[in-house]
Amino acid sequence: MVAKAAADRLAESDDLDWKEQLPQPPRDGRWNELAKDVAAMANTRGGLIIFGVRDATCEMVGIDPDEVNIEQYAQWVRNHVQPYLPDLTFTVLTSTDGTTSVLVADVPASPMAPHLVYGTAARDKDQQAAVAPYRDRDHTAWMAEHQLERAYRDRFTRAQRAEEEVHHLLAHAQETVSAQLPWPAPSARYRVPLHA
Structure with a gap:
C-alpha cells in the first residue's frame, strides 16, 4: 500500500506525512521533530508518518532497517509528549523482493487530545516551553x-x-x-x- 501510494504520488495531508529520513534525536534541547509530528497527528484525527519516502516527489528512497530503533523513538515521544500516547506503533515494512524498507508510525486519533510537546525554547535555553501542534492539511501548525x-x-x-x-x-x-x-x-x- 505504501509503494502504491508513493507511485500514485499521494499528496501529504492531515493524516499522511512523508519523511525522507529516519527520526533524528533532539538537538541542543530543542523540540523533538518526531514528538511534534506524532502529537500533531494525535491532536487532529490520527494518521501515518512514513519514513523512507521523499515528500516533494513521493519517491521511495527507503531506509536502512538496521538503523531503526523503535524503543528509542518511543522514548523520545514519551519524554516530549504529554499526556502519554499508549497506542502509537512503529512498524518496519520491507518490499517482497527485500530491496526497500520503510518505517511507518501509526498514530491513532487520541481521546486525550490535546497533547502538548515539551522542549527548550531556542532563545532561552533555561526555559522549558510546551505547545500543542496539529495538522493543517499538509503541514504542522500550533494551536x-x-x-x-x-x-x-x-x-x-x-x-x-x-x-x-x-x-x-x-x-x-x-x-x-x-x-x-x-x-x-x-x-x-x-x-x-x-x-x-
Missing part, C-alpha cells in the same frame, strides 16, 4: 488559545459522557441481575481460634 480551550473542553466532554455511560450500564446490569436472581448472603465463622 491558538481558543483552539486549546476547545480541545480541552472536547476532552472533558468525552470523559464525562464515558463516565455517564459506565454508570448507566452498571445500573442496568444491577437492575437486570437483581430482578432475576436472589443475592446470596454468605457468612462464615472461624472453627479455629485466631490466636492459635
Whole structure:
C-alpha cells in the first residue's frame, strides 16, 4: 500500500506525512521533530508518518532497517509528549523482493487530545516551553488559545459522557441481575481460634 501510494504520488495531508529520513534525536534541547509530528497527528484525527519516502516527489528512497530503533523513538515521544500516547506503533515494512524498507508510525486519533510537546525554547535555553501542534492539511501548525480551550473542553466532554455511560450500564446490569436472581448472603465463622 505504501509503494502504491508513493507511485500514485499521494499528496501529504492531515493524516499522511512523508519523511525522507529516519527520526533524528533532539538537538541542543530543542523540540523533538518526531514528538511534534506524532502529537500533531494525535491532536487532529490520527494518521501515518512514513519514513523512507521523499515528500516533494513521493519517491521511495527507503531506509536502512538496521538503523531503526523503535524503543528509542518511543522514548523520545514519551519524554516530549504529554499526556502519554499508549497506542502509537512503529512498524518496519520491507518490499517482497527485500530491496526497500520503510518505517511507518501509526498514530491513532487520541481521546486525550490535546497533547502538548515539551522542549527548550531556542532563545532561552533555561526555559522549558510546551505547545500543542496539529495538522493543517499538509503541514504542522500550533494551536491558538481558543483552539486549546476547545480541545480541552472536547476532552472533558468525552470523559464525562464515558463516565455517564459506565454508570448507566452498571445500573442496568444491577437492575437486570437483581430482578432475576436472589443475592446470596454468605457468612462464615472461624472453627479455629485466631490466636492459635
